Amino acid sequence: xxxxxxxxxxxxxxxxLAFVSSFTEEKSAMRGGVERAAEVLDAEVGALVRxxxxxxxxxxxxxxxxxxxxxxxxxxxxxxxxxxxxxTCVAAAAALDDGQNGQLIVARCGDDAFSQExxxxxxxxxxxxxxxLKMLRALEGERSLRERSGHEIGERRKxxxxxxxxxxxxxxxxxxxxxxxxxxxEHALERSKRDASTVGILFVDLDDFKAIxxxxxxxxxxxLLVQVAxxxxxxxxxxxxxxxxGGQTLSCWGGDEFVVLCxxxxxxxxxxxxxxxxxxxxxxxxxxxxxxxxxxxxxxIAVTSAGQSTRDELIHDADTAMHRAKERGRDRYxxxxxxxxxxxxxxxxxxxxLGQAIGCDDLRLVYQPIVSLADGGxxxxxxxxRWQHPERGLLAPAEFIPLAxxxxxxxxxxxxxxxxxxxxxxxxxxxxxxxxxxxxxxxLSARQLTDALPEIVGNALRRTGxxxxxxxxxxTETLLMETAQSATDILAALRALGVRIALxxxxxxxxSLNYLQRFPLDILKLDRSxxxxxxxxxxxxxxxxxTIDLGRALGxxxxxxxxxxxEQLQCLRDLDCHFAQGFHFARPQRPEAIPDLVxxxxxxxxxxxxxx
Ligand code: C2E
Ligand code: CA
Ligand code: CA
Numbered sequence: 001x002x003x004x005x006x007x008x009x010x011x012x013x014x015x016x017l018a019f020v021s022s023f024t025e026e027k028s029a030m031r032g033g034v035e036r037a038a039e040v041l042d043a044e045v046g047a048l049v050r051x052x053x054x055x056x057x058x059x060x061x062x063x064x065x066x067x068x069x070x071x072x073x074x075x076x077x078x079x080x081x082x083x084x085x086x087x088t089c090v091a092a093a094a095a096l097d098d099g100q101n102g103q104l105i106v107a108r109c110g111d112d113a114f115s116q117e118x119x120x121x122x123x124x125x126x127x128x129x130x131x132x133l134k135m136l137r138a139l140e141g142e143r144s145l146r147e148r149s150g151h152e153i154g155e156r157r158k159x160x161x162x163x164x165x166x167x168x169x170x171x172x173x174x175x176x177x178x179x180x181x182x183x184x185x186e187h188a189l190e191r192s193k194r195d196a197s198t199v200g201i202l203f204v205d206l207d208d209f210k211a212i213x214x215x216x217x218x219x220x221x222x223x224l225l226v227q228v229a230x231x232x233x234x235x236x237x238x239x240x241x242x243x244x245x246g247g248q249t250l251s252c253w254g255g256d257e258f259v260v261l262c263x264x265x266x267x268x269x270x271x272x273x274x275x276x277x278x279x280x281x282x283x284x285x286x287x288x289x290x291x292x293x294x295x296x297x298x299x300x301i302a303v304t305s306a307g308q309s310t311r312d313e314l315i316h317d318a319d320t321a322m323h324r325a326k327e328r329g330r331d332r333y334x335x336x337x338x339x340x341x342x343x344x345x346x347x348x349x350x351x352x353x354l355g356q357a358i359g360c361d362d363l364r365l366v367y368q369p370i371v372s373l374a375d376g377g378x379x380x381x382x383x384x385x386r387w388q389h390p391e392r393g394l395l396a397p398a399e400f401i402p403l404a405x406x407x408x409x410x411x412x413x414x415x416x417x418x419x420x421x422x423x424x425x426x427x428x429x430x431x432x433x434x435x436x437x438x439x440x441x442x443x444l445s446a447r448q449l450t451d452a453l454p455e456i457v458g459n460a461l462r463r464t465g466x467x468x469x470x471x472x473x474x475x476t477e478t479l480l481m482e483t484a485q486s487a488t489d490i491l492a493a494l495r496a497l498g499v500r501i502a503l504x505x506x507x508x509x510x511x512s513l514n515y516l517q518r519f520p521l522d523i524l525k526l527d528r529s530x531x532x533x534x535x536x537x538x539x540x541x542x543x544x545x546x547t548i549d550l551g552r553a554l555g556x557x558x559x560x561x562x563x564x565x566x567e568q569l570q571c572l573r574d575l576d577c578h579f580a581q582g583f584h585f586a587r588p589q590r591p592e593a594i595p596d597l598v599x600x601x602x603x604x605x606x607x608x609x610x611x612x
Contacts, residue, residue: 528562
C-alpha cells in the first residue's frame with residue numbers, strides 16, 4: 001500500500017504528528033463532541049464531497065461555510081488548527097460508526113477553495129488518521145481484554161491476531177474488507193504490469209437489499225449477507241473457477257456490496273464468466289426464518305490489461321458500471337466500457353458457437369500442396385482449418401484461432417484437426433508402394449504443447465493407421481519460447497513416435513539459432529515475408545540464401561512459404577531450396593482436389609480466385 005505521507009516535508013510531518021498525538025491524548029474527551037461536530041457539518045453543509053482513504057473518509061466543507069458554523073464545529077470538539085501550511089482549518093476527527101470508520105472533517109476558514117494539492121494532502125492525512133484509529137482500537141481492545149482475563153500474554157497475542165484480522169476483514173462476513181482488497185488490487189496491478197496480464201474488478205451489489213432489511217429486520221439482513229458471502233466464496237474458490245479464470249479475491253466492500261478482484265483473467269470474456277457464476281450462485285432461494293428469499297445482484301465490471309488504470313480508478317469504474325446495471329433494470333452485469341462490452345460479448349458468442357462447431361460438421365480442413373523444387377512433384381499438403389459459420393459464412397483461421405487460443409477450446413479444435421487430417425491422409429493412402437505417400441502437415445498452438453500431446457498424436461495415428469513419418473507437426477518459435485522448459489521432452493516424445501517436426505514462420509520471431517540447436521527439428525519453413533521480398537530486396541535474398549544453407553548444414557529440409565511468382569520460384573531453385581508452397585502452385589484446396597494435384601494436374605491458377 002502506498003505510504004499516505006509519502007512526499008511530505010519534515011515540518012509537515014512534525015506538525016501532523018503533533019496534531020495526531022494531541023488527538024490521541026484527548027480522544028476520549030473529544031469523541032462525543034466531534035460526533036456532534038460531524039453532525040453539524042453534515043446537516044448544515046449538506047452533501048459533503050466524500051473521498052479519500054479506506055477507513056478514514058474525509059469530508060470537505062465548502063468555502064461558503066459561515067464562520068459561526070466553523071466555530072460551532074470547533075467548540076463542539078473539533079480542532080482549529082493550522083494544518084500543513086494550508087491556512088487555518090477546522091479539523092474534526094473521530095472514530096465514528098462504533099469505532100469502525102474514522103472520519104476527518106475539515107472545513108476551511110476563509111474564502112478560497114482548497115487546491116488540488118491541498119486535497120491530496122488532506123486525503124493523505126485521512127490515511128494516516130485511519131492508521132492511528134487502528135492503533136487506538138488495538139490499545140483499547142488490548143486493555144479491555146487484559147482487564148477481563150488473567151492469561152495476559154496469551155490473550156494479548158490473541159487480541160493482536162484478532163485485531164490484525166479485524167482491521168483487514170469484514171466483521172460480519174469475515175471476508176477481506178476494503179483495506180485488504182485495495183492492497184490486493186494494488187499488488188495485482190503491479191504484477192499485471194510486469195507480465196502484461198489482465199486484472200478485472202467485479203462490483204457486486206445486491207438488488208433490493210434495503211427493502212429486505214427494512215421489512216424483515218437487520219438481523220435477518222445480516223444472516224442473508226453471511227449466506228451470500230458463503231455462496232460467492234464457494235463458487236469462486238472452486239478449483240474449476242480457479243483453473244479457468246485465475247485467482248480471485250472476494251471482499252466485502254461494506255453493507256450489501258461485494259467486490260471481486262480477478263487476476264490473470266486471460267481474456268475479458270472470462271470476467272463475464274465469473275459474473276455469470278456469481279449470478280448462478282445467487283439464483284437458488286435463500287432459506288431464512290423458514291421462509292424462502294430470492295435475491296439478485298447488479299454487477300459492474302472493469303478490466304485493465306497491462307495496468308493502464310490505477311487501483312482507485314479501476315474500483316471506481318466497476319462501481320460506475322454497477323450503477324449502470326442498476327439503471328438498466330438490475331439482475332445483470334455491465335461493463336464500464338460500452339465498446340468493450342460489445343466486443344467482449346461478440347467474442348464470447350463466437351467462442352460459444354465455435355465450441356459447438358467443433359462437435360458438429362461446421363469445421364473443415366483445406367489442404368495446400370507442398371511442392372518439391374527438384375522435380376515439381378507434390379510431396380505433401382498443409383492442413384488449414386476453416387469454419388463454415390451458419391450466418392457469417394466461411395471464416396479464415398485468423399478470425400477464430402486467436403479466440404480459441406485464449407481458452408482450452410484450442411486443444412479440442414487442435415485435436416479435431418489432427419484426427420481429421422490423419423483420417424484424410426489415410427483416405428489418400430497410396431496403394432502403389434513405390435510412390436512415396438503424401439505427407440500431411442498440421443499446425444499446433446502453444447496450449448497444445450503439453451505432456452498429453454504425444455498420446456493424442458499417437459492415438460490419432462493408431463486410429464487412422466497413418467504411418468508416423470507421414471505426419472508433420474508445425475510449431476512456431478514463439479510457441480517454443482513460451483514452453484521452452486518442457487518443450488524439449490515433448491518434442492523428443494513426438495519424435496520417438498516417428499513424427500516430423502517443422503519450425504513454422506521462420507524469420508518472424510526471434511529467429512534465434514539457439515532454437516535450431518536446442519530442439520530436435522526436421523524442417524524449417526521460411527516465412528512468406530522473406531519470399532515476397534525476394535527479387536526486390538537484396539537483403540531478403542541474402543537471408544533466404546543463408547537460411548537455406550543453415551538448414552542444410554543442420555540436416556533440415558527447408559520449405560519456402562508463400563511463393564506467388566515465377567521469379568520467386570526461379571530464385572529459390574537457384575538457391576537449391578528443397579520445397580515450396582504458395583499461390584503460385586496452388587491455393588489451399590478441398591480434399592477432393594488433392595489426388596489430381598498429386599498426379600501432376602495442377603489446377604489453373606487464377607490469381608483473383610478467392611482461397612476456399
Ligand atoms: P500458416 O501456418 O503460416 O499457414 C499458411 C497461410 O498462408 C495460410 O493462411 C495460407 O492460405 C497462406 N498462404 C499460402 N500460400 C500463400 C501465398 O502464396 N500468398 C499468401 N498471401 N498467402 C499464402 P490461412 O489458411 O489463412 O492460415 C493462417 C494461419 O492460421 C496459419 O498460418 C496458421 O498459423 C493458422 N492455422 C491454420 N490452420 C490451423 C490449425 O488447424 N491449427 C492451428 N493451431 N493454427 C492454424
Ligand atoms: Ca503452418
Ligand atoms: Ca507459416
